[in-house]
Amino acid sequence: MSEAKEPGFALRCPLPAGAPAQVLLGHGSGGKLMGDLIEHLFLPAFGNQPLEERHDGAVVECGDRRIAFSTDSYVVNPLFFPGGDIGSLAVFGTVNDLAMCGARPLYLSCGFILEEGLPVETLGRVVHSMRAAARQAGVQVVTGDTKVVDRGKADELFVNTAGIGLVESATPIAPRSVRPGDAVLLSGDVGRHGMAVMAVREGLEFESPIESDSCCVAGMVRDLLDTGIHVHCLRDLTRGGLASALVEIAEATRLPIEIDESSVPVDDRVRGACEILGLDPQYVANEGRFIAFVPPDQAPAALHVMKSHRPGARASRIGDVGPRAPGIVTVRSPLGTRRVIDRLSGEQLPRIC
């Protein structure tokens, strides 16, 4: 275990010159800073094929079975918001990550970190919500852990879920399966979750509150696969939103993606809240939305399946994968102009999941 045995590996000062020496909120953003941590710290330390896929979860071999395995910690503030809470978020988030690997979600673990002094009733409400979400998603919470830290050393309640699911399809559903010409489908309107949480935090009031889109999309994915759609890649649009997900896929595949901005649905209240806060809805986190890369001739059938599920009612084809490098994302505005989009460098919405 001594470092001398691993001469090529020095993590004590892992990040590129000029990188911040302290952790910033932006390191949790899904943007450039988090990319640096992954690139320069986590991948060199743990590097292995599943991790290097940089997908929402790992697909690993267990005996002769392929198992999807994923984890997320949840630190959302406030714990309860219109359309959801930290408990349902923690179940749906990990279930959706498994679904993005094309897996049938089966089992979850649950690790709580509680702040001393938290009302037990609050914990009860969160657990109740997790129970309902797990039932809805058809998964079982089979193992768990609870830690308590002293008052002031956590913020009420954090929860981690990890999940496992069974991968049944033969073709990997991952960035490397994306092909030139693939249609890019979006499962619904974007920006609700981030704006629902921010509206509560910032005290923004609307005639009716913005509700988070937090939901389980595993059923929709299952239906796509069972219908025989050759899904090449799936990605849910959590931290960093639609824009970051597209950039990640473009970079991983080294293929260009062109998006038609007018085909991306955004709720009017979400657009209004984004304008007030100076945010672009395409970068705002969602918790029940995903993009699917499918062969262009199967796009109509795939949209038909997606629209038959309530969370997919506003599904649309938003763009295409171009024929060759470079791996950039271009957005065509309603006026016909084109711009290239990139990852966020900082954190625009801390602690929304």
Added chain:
Amino acid sequence: MSEAKEPGFALRCPLPAGAPAQVLLGHGSGGKLMGDLIEHLFLPAFGNQPLEERHDGAVVECGDRRIAFSTDSYVVNPLFFPGGDIGSLAVFGTVNDLAMCGARPLYLSCGFILEEGLPVETLGRVVHSMRAAARQAGVQVVTGDTKVVDRGKADELFVNTAGIGLVESATPIAPRSVRPGDAVLLSGDVGRHGMAVMAVREGLEFESPIESDSCCVAGMVRDLLDTGIHVHCLRDLTRGGLASALVEIAEATRLPIEIDESSVPVDDRVRGACEILGLDPQYVANEGRFIAFVPPDQAPAALHVMKSHRPGARASRIGDVGPRAPGIVTVRSPLGTRRVIDRLSGEQLPRIC
């Protein structure tokens, strides 16, 4: 998802009359208060066969394979202590939980919660330690997540690991397999981990520091199984220590366990530190010790295997499972007196893992 549909289930006020209305440090202790949370909140909410086994991990079916699945969050303070750190602890802890299910540990997930302002170098040291520990344990960290919370809303760094492993043995290694007459084997001396952490926190000084026993025991368990020992149950001696583990097994099996106190090895410095702090070493947490329940005629062979591994050098037979109910643990002192031991009601050592 409405509560009206589940008339038998009311979690809003889940705990027994007289139970604390707020979360106390003792709820994370592995003692009575945590038992109440599990009994009255988690089991009613999530109740399923693997969870009700109340083992260190769940054994679940994935296709035709049996997979062990476990999770733990780590909040130890300080992050670095003699003999280990939060990184190696997080790897070995979850690997050991999988080993306690009789599984071959394969893959880990890793979820960080970082406090804004944490030196990136500290994160680097923790990741470096996790890398070394994972290599030693023969597991891969295949998926992960990083969240950052604002300054003052966490304590430097928390980490969750979940793990999966393949169960190859046909007989379940679980409390329900314990039989009257089984020998109780202990893998080494007790109390080191808790005392190593507390000595740093309390500023206790010894000629040489107490080192945590934190280590991977999966190899030792694998060797026991490969040698053909019919291991009935395994339990690692983490929060609540040896005493709590014995009480849990006695209660789960409804069988009496009698322990010979003089056969439980305790390091002199650990005993000294326990006397200063007024603690019983049998309740102090370990991170590389376990008990094994085996048929009495196989006890010598099992001890031989355990002693051939460095962490098992001081393995010993400490007691036996009695022939019939009730499920209590009796300790025979060196003077021949007998006393019944129970779970802790509060928390004697907060944040030692």
